[in-house]
Amino acid sequence: MILKEVTILNRAGLHTRPAAVLVKLASKYKCDFYIIQDEIVVNGKSIIGVMTLCAEQGSKLILKFDGEDEEEASKEIVEYFNRGFDEL
Amino acid sequence: MSFDEIIKLKGPDTKIIEGIAAAPGYAIGPVFIYQKEIIEIYPAVSLTTDYELEALDFALERSKKELKKVIEFSREKLNERMAGIFEAHLIILEDPMLIESIRKNIIEDRHSAEYSVDVEFKKYLQQMRKTDDQLMLERANEIEDIKFRIIRNLQRKRWESKLRQSVIVVAKNLTPADTVLFTRNDVLAYVSEMGGLTSHTAILARALNIPAVVGIRGLINQLENDKTIVVDGFNGLIIINPNEEILEYYKNKIHQYSLRKKKYEELSNVICKTKDNHHIKLMSNIDFLDEIPFAIASGSEGVGLFRTENLFFQKGTFPNETEQIEAYLDLSSKFYPNVVTIRTFDIGGDKINFNEQYNETNPFLGWRGIRLLLDLPEILKTQFRAILISSVYKNVRVMLPMVSSLDEVIKAKEIFNETKKELKANGIKFDENIKFGIMVEIPSIVYCLKELSKYIDFVSVGTNDLTQYLLAVDRGNEKVFKSYQEFHPALIRVLRLITKELYRSKIEVSICGELASNLKAVPLLLGLGYNVLSVNEYLLPEIKKLILNIKLNDCKKLAVKCLNSSTQSEIIKYLDEFIKKYKGENNESL
Numbered sequence A: 001m002i003l004k005e006v007t008i009l010n011r012a013g014l015h016t017r018p019a020a021v022l023v024k025l026a027s028k029y030k031c032d033f034y035i036i037q038d039e040i041v042v043n044g045k046s047i048i049g050v051m052t053l054c055a056e057q058g059s060k061l062i063l064k065f066d067g068e069d070e071e072e073a074s075k076e077i078v079e080y081f082n083r084g085f086d087e088l
Numbered sequence B: 001m002s003f004d005e006i007i008k009l010k011g012p013d014t015k016i017i018e019g020i021a022a023a024p025g026y027a028i029g030p031v032f033i034y035q036k037e038i039i040e041i042y043p044a045v046s047l048t049t050d051y052e053l054e055a056l057d058f059a060l061e062r063s064k065k066e067l068k069k070v071i072e073f074s075r076e077k078l079n080e081r082m083a084g085i086f087e088a089h090l091i092i093l094e095d096p097m098l099i100e101s102i103r104k105n106i107i108e109d110r111h112s113a114e115y116s117v118d119v120e121f122k123k124y125l126q127q128m129r130k131t132d133d134q135l136m137l138e139r140a141n142e143i144e145d146i147k148f149r150i151i152r153n154l155q156r157k158r159w160e161s162k163l164r165q166s167v168i169v170v171a172k173n174l175t176p177a178d179t180v181l182f183t184r185n186d187v188l189a190y191v192s193e194m195g196g197l198t199s200h201t202a203i204l205a206r207a208l209n210i211p212a213v214v215g216i217r218g219l220i221n222q223l224e225n226d227k228t229i230v231v232d233g234f235n236g237l238i239i240i241n242p243n244e245e246i247l248e249y250y251k252n253k254i255h256q257y258s259l260r261k262k263k264y265e266e267l268s269n270v271i272c273k274t275k276d277n278h279h280i281k282l283m284s285n286i287d288f289l290d291e292i293p294f295a296i297a298s299g300s301e302g303v304g305l306f307r308t309e310n311l312f313f314q315k316g317t318f319p320n321e322t323e324q325i326e327a328y329l330d331l332s333s334k335f336y337p338n339v340v341t342i343r344t345f346d347i348g349g350d351k352i353n354f355n356e357q358y359n360e361t362n363p364f365l366g367w368r369g370i371r372l373l374l375d376l377p378e379i380l381k382t383q384f385r386a387i388l389i390s391s392v393y394k395n396v397r398v399m400l401p402m403v404s405s406l407d408e409v410i411k412a413k414e415i416f417n418e419t420k421k422e423l424k425a426n427g428i429k430f431d432e433n434i435k436f437g438i439m440v441e442i443p444s445i446v447y448c449l450k451e452l453s454k455y456i457d458f459v460s461v462g463t464n465d466l467t468q469y470l471l472a473v474d475r476g477n478e479k480v481f482k483s484y485q486e487f488h489p490a491l492i493r494v495l496r497l498i499t500k501e502l503y504r505s506k507i508e509v510s511i512c513g514e515l516a517s518n519l520k521a522v523p524l525l526l527g528l529g530y531n532v533l534s535v536n537e538y539l540l541p542e543i544k545k546l547i548l549n550i551k552l553n554d555c556k557k558l559a560v561k562c563l564n565s566s567t568q569s570e571i572i573k574y575l576d577e578f579i580k581k582y583k584g585e586n587n588e589s590l
Helices: A016-027 A047-051 A070-082 B003-009 B049-077 B080-093 B096-109 B113-128 B134-154 B176-182 B200-207 B244-268 B289-297 B309-315 B321-335 B369-375 B377-393 B406-425 B463-471 B478-483 B489-502 B522-527 B537-548 B552-563 B568-589
Strands: A002-007 A032-037 A040-043 A060-066 B015-018 B020-023 B026-034 B167-171 B187-192 B212-214 B228-232 B237-240 B281-286 B302-307 B339-343 B396-400 B435-440 B458-461 B508-511 B532-535
Touching: A002 A070, A016 A047, A016 A070, A016 B080, A040 A047, A047 B080, A047 B096, A047 B113, A047 B134, A060 A070, B003 B244, B020 B200, B020 B321, B026 B187, B026 B244, B049 B080, B049 B096, B049 B113, B049 B134, B049 B176, B080 B134, B080 B176, B080 B200, B096 B113, B113 B134, B134 B176, B176 B187, B176 B200, B187 B200, B187 B228, B200 B212, B212 B228, B228 B244, B244 B289, B244 B537, B281 B289, B281 B537, B289 B321, B289 B537, B302 B321, B302 B532, B309 B321, B321 B339, B321 B377, B369 B377, B369 B396, B369 B406, B377 B396, B377 B406, B396 B406, B396 B458, B406 B435, B458 B489, B463 B489, B489 B508, B489 B552, B489 B568, B522 B537, B522 B552, B522 B568, B532 B537, B552 B568
Parallel strands: B026 B167, B167 B187, B187 B212, B281 B302, B281 B532, B302 B339, B339 B396, B396 B435, B435 B458, B458 B508, B508 B532
Antiparallel strands: A002 A060, A032 A040, A032 A060, B015 B237, B020 B212, B026 B228, B228 B237
16 A cells, blocks of 8 residues: 655645546556545546545645555656646 | 626516636527436345346446447547546446445345445445535535436346537536436527536536536526527626627627627647747736636636735725635636636835825835835735635645845745634635745845745746846836846846746746737747746737747747847847748748
């Protein structure tokens, strides 16, 4: 299992478009992927779940990867967060 | 144009209703009230589990097909980014967790498909509607729209989006999909009872260049199909029963706006890039709120400088908090999602009406700008409060004028943070990440930029005052006017020093002085490292045209030559040569 903390960098936060991209990225991998914000845990492969998060610019989230290809998945997804969802 | 002006024109039956100006433009035309069928969820019991599961699959497939059509259409009419909004909706229809839970509901609880869809969506919707965050609520509405889409398809109903004539579409709530699909017809404007500025509908209407006013509760009950109304997408107004005078007024507005727009149109949607592909951001300087529509039409990417002192001059004294909020919200909402930079009052002591006459021997070196505001902390605080309260759309920045030392910035920032804390304690919402910046217009501050970078997020260079203070010349004084050299070698070197000092600190540097609006100076400024220019709206298209035709690399070479020049005339010679080369015969007009 891999845990990573990420910060939302773009101005608009984790809105509809990045949520869609995120879910698409996660769906490529076999491992489980969860996003944790405070006490809320959502399945990162469920877009409707991700959309219930209120992740604004500056919010910190914890990403949890668990499964055989967790290494690759965490690398690609953390990078997407660090690029500010390509909106910087 | 002001609200008062319109009120004066109105007839006895005319009714003016204020909403939120969501997309700029004007329209006069017949009303088309778009009422969605109310979708009723039929009883919970299922026929047979197999039947319900099959119906679900059918409805999901059909909904996907519909959405794909919307995506295709928005790719064609809009862009990839906007289409992305609908792509997300499509992915929701394929969400494995969601679909699984709906199926489970059908199988285990023996509910009908409609009922199961409704129940499972509601779980998410309830979670989302717990907050008072506008964005989240809008998002919930969109998700609800997807729910209705599936249920409508379960009930095997079709959606109508064909209109008979050019109309103003009025609805309780317009979903993004409605907005895009209606555009296949000739829509003059969109009006909705619900929705805010940040809703996707508003964003789409702006992208489609269709005026829109949203957020007028109870409007539909006051309207009749086919009756003419006026939509003012700049001021967020709906005018019912417009009389001749009002119609005349708006026909004139529409005419003026279309003339100006035509001139601006060809370039307004072109991204401002140099020939060698470097993006240069062109923003506008705004003095009065009625310049906003033209600045937007010119293709401005935000406001680099809003001079709040004009509110002071118009009123003759400091505007109160409410008046300020009204002005700042007007600005920030109309430019949304682009950034607007609000500069705190830049006034000199001689302009304040105190009981006793206040005279300074040297007003330009006297009590003005941030010095004055720090001595009147109540006024500064009120202004900070108004700016913060207006920052709800997260596109507002605050900027201090006439900063000469680090202490001033620290002191002002303390007051700013204190104001934030108080607002927070009172539960008033604002953008917690609001950017804080300063004007660089007094030479001393150029030499403190490194230390300052800890306290600020951006700087904007005011070249007029910077030149005046650097050269110790009052440019309003005819006798010494010759000595005011806007291309003095020292100024060019200082301008370079600023970008050099800030190069590593990730602090955005823009330039908002007159120099940025001078066509001749633009290549030099680019070469000196300025990639954000805030200019006068009417010059913006010209400046953009120039930038599209030059290379940053050549600008850099030009800047090196100018930095090595020892007189203004030498610099001007280089600048003229450069412009000549790129503009050919058009040179005379400069």
